[in-house]
Amino acid sequence: MGEIRSMTNHLAIRIHNRRPFAGDQRFGQTGAYEKLTGRVHHKIDPVAAAQAGVTDIMLAERGEDGLVHFTADVCILKPVDMRAGNRRLFFDWGNRGNKRMLQYFNDALHSNDPVSEEHAGNAFLMRRGYTLVFGSWQGDLLPGDGRMMLDLPVARQADGSPVTGLVRTEFIASVPGMVCYPLSGRGSTRSHAVVSRDTSKAQLTRRRYAMDQRQPIPSDQWAFARLEATGGLDGLGPDRGVAPSDSHIYLPAGFEPGWIYELVYEGRDPLVMGLGHVAVRDLVSFLKYGERDVDGQDNPLGAKGAIEKAYGYGRSQTGRCIRDFIWRGFNKDAEGRKVFDGLMPHVSGAGGKWLNQRFANAVIAGGQQHEDHYCPADRFPFAYAECTDHNSGKTDAILKRPSTDPLVIHTQTATEYWQRRGSLVHTDTQGNDLPEPEGVRIYHWSSTQHTGDPRQQQPRGSVTEHFLNVAQTSMLFRAMLDALDRWATEGTPPPPSRVPRAANGTLVPMEEWRKQFPAMPGKAVPQEPNQLPLMDFGPDEENGVLVQEPPEVHAERGYAVLVPAVDEDGNEIAGVRCPMVAAPLGTYTGWNIRTRGLGEGAMHEFSGGYIPFPEDESVRAATGDPRRSILERYGSKEGYVVAIEKAARELVAEGFMLEEDVERCVDRAADWSRPLHEVRLPR
Numbered sequence: 001m002g003e004i005r006s007m008t009n010h011l012a013i014r015i016h017n018r019r020p021f022a023g024d025q026r027f028g029q030t031g032a033y034e035k036l037t038g039r040v041h042h043k044i045d046p047v048a049a050a051q052a053g054v055t056d057i058m059l060a061e062r063g064e065d066g067l068v069h070f071t072a073d074v075c076i077l078k079p080v081d082m083r084a085g086n087r088r089l090f091f092d093w094g095n096r097g098n099k100r101m102l103q104y105f106n107d108a109l110h111s112n113d114p115v116s117e118e119h120a121g122n123a124f125l126m127r128r129g130y131t132l133v134f135g136s137w138q139g140d141l142l143p144g145d146g147r148m149m150l151d152l153p154v155a156r157q158a159d160g161s162p163v164t165g166l167v168r169t170e171f172i173a174s175v176p177g178m179v180c181y182p183l184s185g186r187g188s189t190r191s192h193a194v195v196s197r198d199t200s201k202a203q204l205t206r207r208r209y210a211m212d213q214r215q216p217i218p219s220d221q222w223a224f225a226r227l228e229a230t231g232g233l234d235g236l237g238p239d240r241g242v243a244p245s246d247s248h249i250y251l252p253a254g255f256e257p258g259w260i261y262e263l264v265y266e267g268r269d270p271l272v273m274g275l276g277h278v279a280v281r282d283l284v285s286f287l288k289y290g291e292r293d294v295d296g297q298d299n300p301l302g303a304k305g306a307i308e309k310a311y312g313y314g315r316s317q318t319g320r321c322i323r324d325f326i327w328r329g330f331n332k333d334a335e336g337r338k339v340f341d342g343l344m345p346h347v348s349g350a351g352g353k354w355l356n357q358r359f360a361n362a363v364i365a366g367g368q369q370h371e372d373h374y375c376p377a378d379r380f381p382f383a384y385a386e387c388t389d390h391n392s393g394k395t396d397a398i399l400k401r402p403s404t405d406p407l408v409i410h411t412q413t414a415t416e417y418w419q420r421r422g423s424l425v426h427t428d429t430q431g432n433d434l435p436e437p438e439g440v441r442i443y444h445w446s447s448t449q450h451t452g453d454p455r456q457q458q459p460r461g462s463v464t465e466h467f468l469n470v471a472q473t474s475m476l477f478r479a480m481l482d483a484l485d486r487w488a489t490e491g492t493p494p495p496p497s498r499v500p501r502a503a504n505g506t507l508v509p510m511e512e513w514r515k516q517f518p519a520m521p522g523k524a525v526p527q528e529p530n531q532l533p534l535m536d537f538g539p540d541e542e543n544g545v546l547v548q549e550p551p552e553v554h555a556e557r558g559y560a561v562l563v564p565a566v567d568e569d570g571n572e573i574a575g576v577r578c579p580m581v582a583a584p585l586g587t588y589t590g591w592n593i594r595t596r597g598l599g600e601g602a603m604h605e606f607s608g609g610y611i612p613f614p615e616d617e618s619v620r621a622a623t624g625d626p627r628r629s630i631l632e633r634y635g636s637k638e639g640y641v642v643a644i645e646k647a648a649r650e651l652v653a654e655g656f657m658l659e660e661d662v663e664r665c666v667d668r669a670a671d672w673s674r675p676l677h678e679v680r681l682p683r
Helices: 101-105 124-128 275-289 317-327 414-419 474-490 510-516 617-623 630-634 637-654 660-673
Strands: 009-027 031-044 068-079 088-093 131-135 164-171 180-182 203-207 225-230 239-244 248-250 260-268 309-315 342-346 407-413 440-445 532-536 552-559 586-589 609-612
Touching: 009 124, 009 275, 031 275, 068 275, 088 275, 088 317, 101 124, 101 131, 101 309, 101 474, 124 474, 131 275, 180 225, 275 309, 275 317, 309 317, 309 474, 317 342, 342 474, 407 414, 407 474, 414 440, 440 474, 474 637, 474 660, 630 637, 637 660
Parallel strands: 088 131, 088 309, 309 342, 342 407, 407 440
Antiparallel strands: 009 031, 031 068, 068 131, 164 260, 180 248, 203 260, 225 239, 225 248, 532 552, 586 609
């Protein structure tokens, strides 16, 4: 490439700190790693074609040079001797500014400041020789907890006056006593300030369930204000005060737990959030192709050719960000080259990202049954393959630029089928199976939930009817990354996609699922998966401006949402069964049900469930449980370990697990996989 000065986009990487990682521990043939932290200073031409798709780019504040300036955090974990690495860059789209890659690929202790041996975990990525890059993409985060920050320009009218428009936010309290929220709904996230604190010019409503009629709350019963409190004097308790605020809502009567409160108001000063895609594109492109930055500093990863391939990973929010990044064409850099060779969106479901829109709130999760149901993130196209939207007649696909599209390994859990409309990833808009494009693999991790903590030690609860799902899946990540690298490097394709299909009866409508799921006395089940109605946000939606809030909802013109079929235990049939699901100690679901007083009956966020099997025949008979007992299945805890090892070795043979992970699975299975599983049998 030569110097980055030849581009319309300019960046400078200023490294502020360089230190040993994991105490100079050596990781096999790769050797020791070091940690670099700094900031990336971007300057871009707002009229260049590379930025044409960024909403409000022409309204972004500019410097005296006529360019748009923004600055991002960067963190790099790299081999001290880059020649000992594998010449692969692995980028972590940090979820809400948090570094998550080491947690899921290395089974490491999560930290936003990874420095110790504990943060290296099992060192899988280091032993493979990857250069790990953590970069910022979300510009509406507030500093705190070590989050990765991206400082973006505000959009302003040509005369310098503020850009204004409708903003909609939901608030759902999970505990009593909540009276105040930031207007963003999240303490970590910048709020869009109000144009006026006159509440008669805004609308606050509440409703028990997402599709219920909204109940207006009179404007004199709430305020744009914040509650301040300190320790009191003279034994009078806390010292509290209510202060006017253009970025908080205050409801003296309190937000009733479980109810959905929705605020629509006129906001001002949106950030140019779509520049988050530019920040990732230009950083990774420079690290892959660049020699010197605009300051004349050498590429921190070494001379040209030090990086041969670039891969990326994102989960949930950032899995959706990856899909949006690809669809909008950002995998082509400002000089027309491919940025990422392969991408791994995980648990995105069928969603895109609420990012490249005016007044976007990027921290918000994709629409769920109860929470943020009418989020604008889930918009056609949903699939990587081309298909036609039966509602609009438009034909589109996420992958549509063969020369610069990356290879994609898309993975999702049962939760995505129930809460994130995951079937639409591999069906058309009416529920008919779609073949995947040649450069795509889609894998359903059967009967697992959205989040699988690889270090979890015991079952956890929430405001739900059942335990949260405990099935462990981190071993699948490692095999998938190896498969992606072989695919991109040698052309060796990964195993065929493994998802439920309508054609063979493993992807079914809700009525069929009800017939299949075992009738366990007293166990609540969902009424339906999270539906996706057609939503109209107004005539400027395609330009990134939502003028209709809340949207007009056309439920009769919705999209087909199907769910995986289940066996007699309630565990899903199709997909990749991790060892704990292949040799189950209970029913593992992608859904969980809210408890009474907290939206009872609706599904809870991205929570899956774990419903233990009866331990023996006496428990089964006493409870009327139709599922076979644990002892009937395995005979003894030694028999259970044998079943786990068999399942693990089958996954190794199929290419979904590494040999090194078999021993880890067997070790975890000892003593009925306690205390992770609740098994009340003698030790």
